[in-house]
Amino acid sequence: MAPRPLETIAGFAAHLRDHGFGIGIAESRAMVAAAIAVRVEDSERLRAGWRSVVCHCPPEWRKYPELFEAYWSPNRRKGTVQTSGQMRRSRDLRQVVAELQEGRDAQARQATRADASLTDAVGNVLDQHGDRAKGGASRCEALAERDFGRWLPQDLSQLERIVEALAQRLRRRALRRLRNDSRGRRLDLRRTLRASLRTGGEPFVPAWRRPRRERPRFFVLVDVSRSMETYAQLFLRIARAFVGILAARVFVFHTRLAEITPLLASGSGRVQEKINAVTAGFGGGTRIATSVSDFVNGHARHALSRRARLLILSDGFDSDPPDQLARELGRAKCRGARIFWLHPTRHAAQTAALTSSRELIDGFAPLYNLDSLARLSEIFGPEAR
């Protein structure tokens, strides 16, 4: 059986993993090494130290304190009620650190044992979490219970094939930047001269350059609010195909926004459970404008450019003030992004938010079955062949 401190740390790693953190054995080992490296009285500093080990991007950085509290001090969280008859085993970080360090004298022996124990502990805790998540209730429960296959009787590969065809049709834009290319038409004088040194100063082998060509960069925002729950499954599957084929970044929102690209990219079969874990506690309602604002000013602050294509998959029912959406979309537009609204009905809903933003949106398209997905390239205009 795995030693308790290792199991507890592995449990914390699994807890973070459930919330979308990409944590493997290497990170878990680094966490243990960090716990051994600090003094017991400094164990609270581990909070800061572990943060730098387990976080890999700003959204994870912001989410970490809340998750740390939830795991190590579950009783301190506001608004949580424990109804289970079984007492939750308390976790004391200082105790974990102290227990870990007790075996420090037998360090060499323990290093090997700790590695193996940690691997086992991670596995065990992962299994436990898997079982627990199945029965977990959340605001998105209705989504989770829907059959994945219900919306797509055809194979998933068909969906991917359509998105692949779309990717093929999208033109690559020539950038001002040049890249080395033997088939280029511009002479790279510096490299040619540099290469000539190998041949005694005679430029026998010219080096060439040509402009870099890149596909548009896609950002997909999927509305998973209550009003969209019947369509969200289909939209998430489409989004997953966009991640795999077009390297898109995908976000889900209802009252808040969260990035789920790593979850979709991992190809796990438990995507919906993980998305539920990410979006649990968002609260009811749909705040499209607030979510778009988070996206424009936070997640994509440095990524929105003329190459950006923003696909919003939503019915357009927004509980924010109608003019706020126009203002936020205007900000994305100012940076050169093109915005497309994909609605789950044949015609876009005539909501106040959509009406006031109509001029800022480059195209509307229905997206309710595979045929409509196949016709998606039409909204991109001359960009798609």
Place this chain on the structure above:
Amino acid sequence: MNEQALSETLRTAGYIADEGLVTTLWFSQALERPLLLEGDAGVGKTAVAGALAKALARRLIRLQCYEGLDLQQAAYEWNYARQLLAIRLHEHGTAMAERDLFALDYLLERPLLAALTSDVPAVLLIDEVDRADEAFEAYLLEALADWQITIPELGRVVARHIPLVVLTSNRTRELSDALRRRCLYYYVDYPTLERETAIVRATLPDAASQLVEDAVAFVQRLRKEDLEKNPGIAETLDWVRALHKLELRALPEDPDTVLRTLICLLKTHDDRFQMSGERVRALVEGRRSGAVAVSA
């Protein structure tokens, strides 16, 4: 060196770091893992490496990344001119084996290799790694994970001393997971009022105390405005320096005077355009009432 000592030496070196950053730097040293710093431009990411080198009395080796950066500019390059010269010299002299031409004597060390082969422990700053191509990022993996570089003609060059590596990124593009997972991560945010005041005081000890307090409070409020480019610490220092040169002892009450000096803080046309005397007045008045001015 414990965290407290590290914090003190960093302070002596002119960098006032918050506790979280000091802990992360300490972990980076203790666990011998590179540190990836992300954050808006101007929050002091690059300065961390400089201060760290100064504090630990290590040599600072800097690799400035840009699009098109390749192996020859980042790691090593054969000195073809010297090799050619050696061949010419040997044409009329003794015979020369091919392996003699591919020896360390003919290798030009670039920052990555220099950091690994340095006789004394170094601090390697890989600045704005997001500007380099993805292919280069993949190349970095070997150097950062195994502390070695493979040169086909020579074999593996293993680090003599493991350098302290600081990578910075402005997030102009997403870095690969592989690189992120080999690094410790720290998001450098804008400093708090207290920390920014301390930084300005430490850097500009001659500036009037009231002026520093007013100016830093103003900048803190300005960052809450909807700006395209938030002023960083460097901009705050420039501005306080400019106000100090104007021989001001406190922030002037006339918004137009403040507005004229805001060229030090606002670096885009749109930000400059939207900052009217009225908004400046609101920001200055926020200082008096203690409230935070937020744009409509």
